[in-house]
Amino acid sequence: METSRVIHAIYTDDDVLMAAVKKVKAERYHIEEIYTPFPVHGLDKAMGLAPTRLAITAFIYGCIGLIVATLMMNFIMIEDWPQDIGGKPSFSYLENMPAFVPIMFELTVFFAAHLMVITFYLRSKIWPFKKAENPDPRTTDDHFLMEIPVTGDEKKLQDLLFETGAVEVNLVNNTH
The missing domain is CATH 1.10.790 (Major Prion Protein)
Known part of the structure; x- marks a missing residue:
């Protein structure tokens, strides 16, 4: 199993999350995944995801x-x-x-x-009896989580995330 370090930024508002995604992408960081309690309109475009086939x-x-x-x-x-x-x-x-x-x-x-x-x-790699991959149970209720792999200066990335309105930023060892 490969272990990598990721930053989990927690947001409490979907509009703040959208603005944060745009700012993080403008700073050329790769957003691995975003966990939301409900679909956020336009999030796929803001993340730069390819259209589905x-x-x-x-x-x-x-x-x-x-x-x-x-x-x-x-x-x-x-x-x-x-x-x-x-x-x-x-x-x-x-x-x-x-x-x-x-x-x-x-x-x-x-x-x-x-x-x-x-x-x-x-x-989607959803198999029967597969363990859930949700890193924070609050994302099923009222929080939004942005997962970004750490590749360079983590302090600079953390400061950027707090600037964008994150209420919590955690450094996590991610196991794939």
């Missing part, structure tokens, strides 16, 4: 669901066990496609939703 995977998963639905219904209702339901002939898939549209829609949504949840968990 999960929407692209959702579209791909929806297309996979549509293909699976089409192949499944063609095999079941046309090739394997054609049935005369309500006087509709089962000679080809295209003749019966209007009746299959609800199933196609539902399987498209089903595949997109379920595979997106799995992708999100894998991408």
Whole structure:
């Protein structure tokens, strides 16, 4: 296990946190993570995080669901066990496609939703029975925590964080 030193700066207001993030980024420090009790609008942009590509995977998963639905219904209702339901002939898939549209829609949504949840968990490294990584339980209530790795003059960084409105600054050994 690798041990590194990080500074945890605690804030009590989301607006103060946003201003602090902008100032810390302007001073060219790398912010490792920010823990908040609720989503803070614009924080991802202020941190300089790249936009997510999960929407692209959702579209791909929806297309996979549509293909699976089409192949499944063609095999079941046309090739394997054609049935005369309500006087509709089962000679080809295209003749019966209007009746299959609800199933196609539902399987498209089903595949997109379920595979997106799995992708999100894998991408976020959230496994069943995984120990929580929250460094300070107060961040689930009313505090905000900014985690910055110590790479240079830690006193200068601590002073900067107090300038930005941090109510508490702690030097912590972080184990990865």
